[in-house]
Amino acid sequence: MNRLRGTPITGRAVVVWLAALVLTLSTASVARAQSPDAAAAWAAANDLYEEGSFAQAAQAYRQLASQGYRDAAIFYNLGNAYYKQGETGLAVLNYLRAQRLAPRDADVENNLRMARERTVDVTAEGDGSGPAGVLSAYWPTVDELSVGVLILWNLTALSLAAWLLIRARPGRRAALYAAAAAGVLLLLAAASLGGRLFLDDSADDAVVVADKVEVRSGPGDGYVTEFELHAGAEARLIEERGSWARVALPNGDLQGWAPAAAVERVSLPRLRD
Amino acid sequence: MNVSGRVGRTAAAAVLLVCLSALSGVAFAQSPHIRSEVDKTELTTDEVLTLTVTVAGQTGSAQDHVLPVIENVNIVGRGSWMSVTTVNNRSTFERAHEYRLRPTVDGPLTIGAVKVVIDGKTYETDPITVEVHPGVGRPAAGGLSAALNVEVSTELAGQDFYVESAVDNLSPRLGEQVTYIFRFYSAADVLTRGRPEYDGPDLTGFWTREYPDQQRYTATAAGRRYVVDEIRAALFPTIVGPRTIEPADLTVLGTFFQPTTTLRTLPVHLDVQPLPPGAPADFSGAVGRFSISARTDGDDVAANDPIVLTVTLSGEGNIDILPDPVWPDMPGWRVVDTSPPTTDSRIESGRLVGTRVYRRTLVPSEAGDFTIPPVSFTYFDPATNLYDRTSSDPIPLTVTEGRAWASAQSSSSGTERDTVQRLAADIRHIKPSPDSLRVTGVPIVERGLYWAAIALPGAVLAAAAAWRWRIGPFGSSRRSRSGQAHGRARNALESARAAGTDPYAAAGNALAAYVGDRLNQPASGLTHEALIVLLRSQGIEPDLLRRVEVCLAASEHGRFAPVSAGPASAEALIEETEALVSELESRLE
Structure with missing residues (x-):
């Protein structure tokens, strides 16, 4: 920051900027509110599951999901409760929902595979092994891509601002390279985010x-x-x-x-x- | 039509071959040389004997040769070659006639004298006798139609094309090889286009191995000469009872004179016999004739070190799917690796033969002298109609003291290591509940705060760009210098007043610097006269120019004659300079 002599941005301003970024990310990605009661309801549903009361456990998990707790683990546990009841269709459905929220969760993938093995019908790519299924399963989520875009945009803007403000030639060149690299990544991330949003919106x-x-x-x-x-x-x-x-x-x-x-x-x- | 008959064993004895070469009226200038020889003196009925008759002499001589009648032999092939050598304008030749003979019975086989007629004179070779031993008990094979002793079909009576299928055994045992033969007869005087398309029969109920090569030979039937193409396959019945090999089709592409024709064989009916009762307990279905051998990759091994036991099964039968031999119990030894067997099989003399190799990695746990017991293999031999067993030789081994820690570890645990096997499959367990749960609503990208965070760096970037525009290089340095001229002059005058430095010098320098900055001229080289000219060029009125001249003159006077100038004059000069700068600023806008 010493090279920013005579500029309106000082080291303190950069610190404030980064603090704002972290604050934004943390507040944007979290809940409107945190509820210990919901966690207790989840624990109670788990207890029902452990007791073998799979139907009651499924009802409790369903209730949590309907209240807006869109946690991959809830849908995963709900899929387990249905699987144990022999409800293959509902098990597959909820494992797929869990996979959308946590695309790379190995437990979800394993149980989804086992639930699919119970199904009767063989449909092309219906087992998620097709390109669309693999893309959907391993592509980062909308929230992950959103955070990535935000970070890369900040890096790009910071680098460009430094390029504008720094007078020393080596510093300007480094800032320009950094801006170019971050800009390319930003474009890729933005394209991925757009694709993911399109996929989710058109998902049927x-x-x-x-x-x-x-x-x-x-x-x-x-x-x-x-x-x-x-x-x-x-x-x-x-x-x-x-x-x-x-x-x-x-x-x-x-x-x-x-x-x-x-x-x-x-x-x-x-x-x- | 569909079942091959047998050629009489003495059929070949009637073979009389006369080969005519080029005729010439020129007699031998020197006596010709003839000889006959065979490639072996002992053979079995499964082997082929090669008889070579060589005639050498001067070119241009006429020659015939006559093969004698040979009893109990099938001629399964023939060929000839000739070489010519010219020395001092005299040419000599050597012609060799080669016959491949398969004996059909064991015992002494005598090949009589071969007669060669050259220019009317007869020459003879010496008779040859070879010893024939019994083979594996199969009909001799490998000689096209002679291999299976088939006759030319009696149904073939002058047609242009004809197909037939046959097997060499209509009532084989379960797992015993049956050879399936498909023959296509094509009249030699009929033109065909392209290769006929063969559509083989459904061979369900048989394990199948096709012969690698298609055979072609000629035959004569009903006074017409045919080219015969043979396709063969080795079949191994896998189901007991009556079986039918459905017809095979062959499509002969048509020509301008002849339409495309599809020919179909008759079905072949077999009755697969079960294996006889009384099979040994360790019999696991192998049919054929086999031998077994075993070896290790060393004569001694250290305790807890591996040694590889290689067991080789070789022989005739369905070698590709042979069951494992019976592995002996070896207390104190661990089997740490069992590789899948490797198989090398091929068709030889019409039978499927080969080797199947098993490899096991063994690890002894204790030192001492050991013997790897014989490895046995039980099979059913259809030739003898009996169950038989073959066993390898025991292998003595010395196990030396090995690594103590490994032995101790093995003995202390008391268990043998093994690959973990999954006993059952179930879904993975539920996930635990967190301490607190968050309600996740719309995605981050749809929240206002997110877009505020996106806008923040944009605003900062815009501000940086604007600032950069103001100071250049996007903007003009001249413009920024000009814009700051007034402020700098005032600051310089204020500083001079506060610091008490030379007010006359400060006034003159500030005024000159102001004009230089404002009009983007270097202040260092700016003389008073040049300054006045510069201002005049900007349209400054003469009164103001006069005041500037007076100010500059007072400044110089005060700097170089400070005694005559008092503090009041210095303050008045600074005030006048400030006023002049302000008035010039307003005029130069």
């Missing part, structure tokens, strides 16, 4: 949660049953019309209408800030 992944569902040629019982799906089958949700949902298998070859209650979307409705 769904899971069959009923034991068996007849997929018909139209939204009604009078239409021809074109094929059947079983619990845990992963499909795309194309359209919802009344109590019917139009689904398609991942490869797109088969599609039709199923009762909306029999399939559930993987993505969760957003909460208000």
